[in-house]
Every structure is written in structure tokens, then in C-alpha cells.
Amino acid sequence: MANQVETIATDLPREKGAGMPRHHLIIFVVLAAALLVAPFLLYPIFLMKVLCFALFASAFNLLLGYGGLLSFGHAAYFGMASYVSAHAAKVWGLPPELAILCGTAIAAVLGLVFGALAIRRQGIYFAMVTLAFAQMVYFFSLQAPFTGGEDGIQAVPRGTLFGLFNLADPETLYFFVLAIFFFGILIIYRIIHSPFGQVLKAIRQNEPRAVSLGYRVNQYKLAVFVLSAALSGLAGATKAIVFQLASLTDVYWAMSGEVVLMTLLGGMGTVFGPMVGATIIVTMQNYLATLGDWVTIIQGLIFVVAVLLFREGVVGVLAKRFRKPL
Amino acid sequence: MFELIGIPPQALFGQLLLGLINGAFYAVLSLGLAVIFGLLNIINFTHGAQYMLGAFVAWMLLNYLGLGYWWALLLAPVIVGITGVILERTLIRRLYHLDHLYGLLLTFGLALIFTGVFKQLYGVSGLPYRAPELLSGGYNLGFMYLPNSRAFVILASVVVCFGTWFMIEKTKLGAYLRAATENPTLVSAFGINVPLLITLTYGFGVGLAAFAGVLAAPIYSVNPIMGENLIIVVFAVVVIGGMGSILGSILTGFGLGLVEGLTRVFYPEGSAVVVFVIMALVLLVKPAGLFGREI
Numbered sequence: 001m002a003n004q005v006e007t008i009a010t011d012l013p014r015e016k017g018a019g020m021p022r023h024h025l026i027i028f029v030v031l032a033a034a035l036l037v038a039p040f041l042l043y044p045i046f047l048m049k050v051l052c053f054a055l056f057a058s059a060f061n062l063l064l065g066y067g068g069l070l071s072f073g074h075a076a077y078f079g080m081a082s083y084v085s086a087h088a089a090k091v092w093g094l095p096p097e098l099a100i101l102c103g104t105a106i107a108a109v110l111g112l113v114f115g116a117l118a119i120r121r122q123g124i125y126f127a128m129v130t131l132a133f134a135q136m137v138y139f140f141s142l143q144a145p146f147t148g149g150e151d152g153i154q155a156v157p158r159g160t161l162f163g164l165f166n167l168a169d170p171e172t173l174y175f176f177v178l179a180i181f182f183f184g185i186l187i188i189y190r191i192i193h194s195p196f197g198q199v200l201k202a203i204r205q206n207e208p209r210a211v212s213l214g215y216r217v218n219q220y221k222l223a224v225f226v227l228s229a230a231l232s233g234l235a236g237a238t239k240a241i242v243f244q245l246a247s248l249t250d251v252y253w254a255m256s257g258e259v260v261l262m263t264l265l266g267g268m269g270t271v272f273g274p275m276v277g278a279t280i281i282v283t284m285q286n287y288l289a290t291l292g293d294w295v296t297i298i299q300g301l302i303f304v305v306a307v308l309l310f311r312e313g314v315v316g317v318l319a320k321r322f323r324k325p326l
Numbered sequence: 327m328f329e330l331i332g333i334p335p336q337a338l339f340g341q342l343l344l345g346l347i348n349g350a351f352y353a354v355l356s357l358g359l360a361v362i363f364g365l366l367n368i369i370n371f372t373h374g375a376q377y378m379l380g381a382f383v384a385w386m387l388l389n390y391l392g393l394g395y396w397w398a399l400l401l402a403p404v405i406v407g408i409t410g411v412i413l414e415r416t417l418i419r420r421l422y423h424l425d426h427l428y429g430l431l432l433t434f435g436l437a438l439i440f441t442g443v444f445k446q447l448y449g450v451s452g453l454p455y456r457a458p459e460l461l462s463g464g465y466n467l468g469f470m471y472l473p474n475s476r477a478f479v480i481l482a483s484v485v486v487c488f489g490t491w492f493m494i495e496k497t498k499l500g501a502y503l504r505a506a507t508e509n510p511t512l513v514s515a516f517g518i519n520v521p522l523l524i525t526l527t528y529g530f531g532v533g534l535a536a537f538a539g540v541l542a543a544p545i546y547s548v549n550p551i552m553g554e555n556l557i558i559v560v561f562a563v564v565v566i567g568g569m570g571s572i573l574g575s576i577l578t579g580f581g582l583g584l585v586e587g588l589t590r591v592f593y594p595e596g597s598a599v600v601v602f603v604i605m606a607l608v609l610l611v612k613p614a615g616l617f618g619r620e621i
Binding site: 070072117118120121123124125127128129131132133135136139140142143253257260264292293294295296297299300301302303304306307308311 | 368369417420421424425426427428429430431432434435436437438439440441442443445446555558559561562564565595598599601602603605606609610613
């Protein structure tokens with residue numbers, strides 16, 4: 001259908017009982033090996049930023065690439081989770097694992113409320129509704145007493161994981177974040193390749209047909225919305241602990257746009273695309289930070305070029321070339 | 327002097343007037359969005375940036391060419407409208423055969439570029455723009471003082487909204503437009519140049535945004551991010567109104583401006599979010615919007 005978001009086919013040639021296809025397994029193993037070595041070669045804080053955004057983009061892609069729903073307000077879940085986890089760690093004195101859980105839970109609840117309302121509209125209206133709700137969260141964060149207004153919540157303690165590992169040590173922190181990242185990514189992978197994921201694909205391709213087959217389409221949409229929001233929250237909460245900061249930047253709508261850009265650039269509807277997209281964008285922002293507003297202009301240009309000429313994204317192009325879903 | 331529920335009338339009417347002015351901007355901007363959406367099926371995310379461009383063009387006309395407010399009111403919509411025509415011809419046109427989400431993403435990217443360029447050139451602090459002599463005074467209405475410049479905004483917005491409504495609903499050109507919205511293939515079979523119609527419609531919608539920008543220039547300072555947050559409220563207005571009818575977006579725009587003003591009187595903290603709360607309620611009760619048709 002012409003009016004469907006283009007995504008790369010996610011059909012996997014699967015034998016009965018077979019788990020992950022072999023090329024996916026290889027990519028995951030190489031990725032894991034590279035990420036285990038990386039902190040000894042690159043600046044760990046930068047790597048952790050990449051990991052958080054890669055998880056955020058992957059969670060967003062679960063909704064857009066596999067659910068076919070363009071949310072333009074994912075900053076709400078990412079940002080609100082980062083506020084709550086920062087508050088839990090700093091004011092309530094919770095250990096990092098519980099603080100992150102609190103953030104994730106609040107993102108899931110927020111996703112449930114906003115998702116239930118937003119799925120009443122479709123297409124661009126859906127995008128506008130999610131954007132408007134996110135803006136509501138932004139104004140709430142600007143005015144609520146616990147968020148610290150323009151300053152945000154600063155000097156969040158990193159704490160001691162399970163009372164055993166001191167996260168003040170950057171390397172310990174890195175492996176903690178890496179574990180969260182892989183946990184999130186593997187959950188997303190599992191969701192995509194489950195019967196639930198197959199139904200989502202059917203809904204994305206032809207909603208009336210899925211309805212006529214007896215699927216309660218709205219419940220599936222809401223479920224994937226909540227899952228995506230919760231996993232975005234996981235990424236945001238982790239980021240707050242890593243940077244010891246929760247601020248308005250993370251709830252502002254520019255952040256919602258950024259995660260769309262990461263997904264689009266990497267390849268929506270691919271497993272590895274959002275990670276690649278997040279890596280490119282975070283790296284770019286990191287190294288071009290001194291250019292000021294040029295970064296926004298370059299991001300805008302990337303958007304325009306990606307939409308006009310490069311809709312499959314980096315990984316989408318590779319997938320086509322190797323004729324394998326990536 | 328009488329008092330209403332403990333609120334001095336000056337404060338109440340003052341906020342209502344401010345609300346009405348905001349509503350005037352919401353109405354013109356959501357009208358522009360509705361016109362563009364009707365024929366192009368694209369939510370023009372660049373609309374906020376084009377509103378900002380209108381204000382900047384007015385400022386440039388004054389500071390570089392010495393052309394004042396009245397000239398700007400006439401020229402800025404045309405100039406910005408032409409840039410819209412160019413965008414439609416070169417970029418947006420390539421996306422019609424795709425999902426409309428790509429239109430949203432493209433226009434979002436364009437908005438980033440415009441905003442970024444003007445931030446880079448002029449900073450974010452804002453440039454002052456003087457209102458013309460003619461609008462400097464004001465009237466004392468007894469219960470409040472009404473500055474001419476603000477009264478003019480409301481007047482101009484009502485005139486433009488009515489004019490657009492009249493053109494679309496009552497003229498032959500409008501009839502073609504409405505027909506092309508329903509069935510472009512059939513309309514082009516009658517010998518009407520639909521692509522040209524689409525281009526001009528986009529230019530016109532963009533012109534409306536720029537017109538609102540010129541109106542805003544003397545009231546708010548001219549700065550690159552003036553459209554950024556406004557446009558999201560306008561999106562909420564569009565969702566509430568439903569974008570099914572031209573009249574609907576005008577009425578919803580003014581109405582929500584007033585509601586916002588009232589909220590500022592009784593519960594100031596809520597004024598920034600009241601529109602979004604109303605949007606949530608409308609979605610619960612009538613998902614297609616107040617004036618919308620269920621598609």
C-alpha cells in the first residue's frame with residue numbers, strides 16, 4: 001500500500017524451533033565484544049551517552065518501525081523518567097537500580113494514559129496529539145516544584161548498585177549501563193519476533209484486514225505504545241544516573257524530533273538501524289558542539305535528505321544490499 | 327466599580343483581551359494549516375517557522391528598505407508565500423505518493439533549518455519592531471483601556487479569516503479547491519490544473535502564516551523561536567477543532583484563546599497547559615474534534 005510507512009521487510013526465514021537467525025546472532029556477538037572493549041579505547045561517558053540514546057531510538061522504533069505509529073512526543077517518557085529517577089536517587093535516597101525502576105514505571109504509566117487517548121486518532125493526527133501531550137509534560141516539568149525549573153535536578157548521586165558496586169567508578173558504571181542496554185535491546189528483539197510482533201506487523205500493513213481477522217487492533221497498538229514508552233523511560237532514567245542530571249532538554253520537543261531523526265537515519269523497521277542512527281547523531285553533536293546553531297541546521301538538512309532520498313536509512317540500505325533483514 | 331468573583335474587572339477584561347489576541351493568532355495559523363492540509367494532506371510543520379519568517383521579513387523591510395508596517399503587511403505574506411511555492415515545487419511535491427508522515431518529517435526538517443539559520447544570524451534575544459503611528463493611541467472603554475495596535479490585530483485577523491472563508495466556501499475558485507480536495511483526478515479531467523492549484527494553495531497557506539507573523543511583530547519582539555512553541559498549541563487547536571471545516575478552525579482558534587485568557591485569571595499556573603487538557607477531554611468525548619468529520 002502506498003500510504004504505509006516504508007519499512008524493510010522483517011520476515012525472517014525461520015525454521016521451526018530455531019532461535020535468532022545466524023547473521024543476527026553474529027552481529028550481536030560482535031557488537032557485545034566491541035562494546036566490552038570500547039571503554040578502554042574511547043571516553044566512557046561518551047559511550048554511555050551513545051548507549052542510552054541507542055536504547056531510546058530502538059524503543060521508539062518499536063513503535064514506529066514495527067507498530068507503524070509515529071509518535072512525535074517520545075521526549076515526554078524519556079524526560080519524565082529521567083526526572084523521576086533523578087528525584088528518587090537524590091531526594092528519596094534510593095539505590096540506582098530502584099531509582100531507574102521508578103523512572104521506567106512512571107514512563108509506562110504516562111505511556112498508558114497518553115497512548116489510550118492518542119490511539120483514538122490516526123496518522124498525522126496521532127503525531128500531533130502525542131506532540132501536544134509531550135508539550136503538556138514539558139510545561140509541567142517547567143512549573144512543578146520537584147523538577148527544579150530551568151536548573152533541572154543536578155548533582156544526582158550515582159549510588160551503589162545492589163549495595164555492592166560503587167557506580168562512582170566510570171568503568172563499573174559503564175558495564176552497568178551496557179547491561180541495561182543489552183537487556184532493553186534483547187527485550188525489543190524478542191517483542192519484534194514474537195507472535196505479538198507478527199500481529200503488529202499485520203496491523204501496520206493493513207489495519208482493516210487485521211480487524212476483520214478478529215484482532216483487537218487498539219489493544220495491540222496500546223500495548224506496543226506502553227512498551228515503547230517504558231523502554232524509552234528506561235533509557236531516560238539511566239541517562240539521568242549517568243550524567244547525574246535531569247533537565248528540560250530531555251522533555252523538550254526537540255528531543256522528540258531527534259529520536260525520530262535517529263530512527264529515520266539508521267533505518268526504521270530494522271533491528272540495528274536505530275542504534276546506528278543514534279551513534280551517528282550523538283557523535284555528530286559531540287564533535288560539532290562548538291558550531292552552535294549549525295548543529296540544528298545540519299540536523300534539519302539530514303532530515304530533509306533522509307526523507308527525500310534516503311528513506312531506508314543506513315541499515316535499510318545495507319539490508320537491501322545483503323538481502324537479509326537486519 | 328463592580329467585581330466578578332473577587333477578580334477586578336480590569337484584570338479580567340485585560341486577560342480576556344490578551345486571550346482574544348492569542349486566539350486571533352491561533353485562528354489565522356490553524357486556518358493556514360487547514361487550507362494546506364485540505365489539498366496537500368500534509369501537516370505543515372514549517373508553519374511556525376514561516377510565521378517567524380513573516381515577522382523577520384517585516385523587520386528587514388523596515389530596517390533595510392525603510393518600508394513600514396503597512397507595506398510589510400502587504401509584502402511579507404507575498405515574499406514568504408513565494409518561498410513556500412518554491413519549497414512545494416522543489417521538495418514537498420516529491421512526497422505526495424508516500425505516506426503523509428513523510429510530509430510531516432520533511433517540513434519538520436525544514437523548520438529546523440529555518441530556525442537554525444535565523445538563530446545563527448540574529449541570536450535568540452529578539453529584535454524590537456515599532457508599531458506605526460496610526461496604531462499608537464488607544465480607546466478608553468470605561469472598564470479598560472484598549473490599545474489601537476491590539477484592536478487592529480483582532481480586526482485584521484477577523485477580516486482575513488472571513489475573507490479566506492468566503493473565498494473557499496463562496497467563490498468559483500474555492501469550489502475548484504474543494505472539489506480538488508475531494509477528487510483530484512476527476513477535477514483534473516475537467517481541465518483544471520490541479521498541481522498548479524496545489525502549489526498556489528500551499529503558497530497561500532504559508533502567506534497566512536507570514537501575515538500572522540507581521541501582525542505579531544510589533545506586539546511580541548521578533549525572534550527566531552517565536553513560532554516554535556506557538557505551533558504546538560496550534561496543533562492542539564487543530565486536533566480540538568478537527569480541521570474538517572474552515573469555519574471550525576477559526577471559531578476554535580478564537581475560543582481557545584479566550585479560554586486560555588480566562589484560565590490565566592483564575593488559575594495562572596494552568597494557562598500553559600489548559601489547551602492540552604481540553605484536547606485530552608475532546609479526544610475522550612469526540613475523537614474527530616468539535617467540527618471534524620470522522621474519516
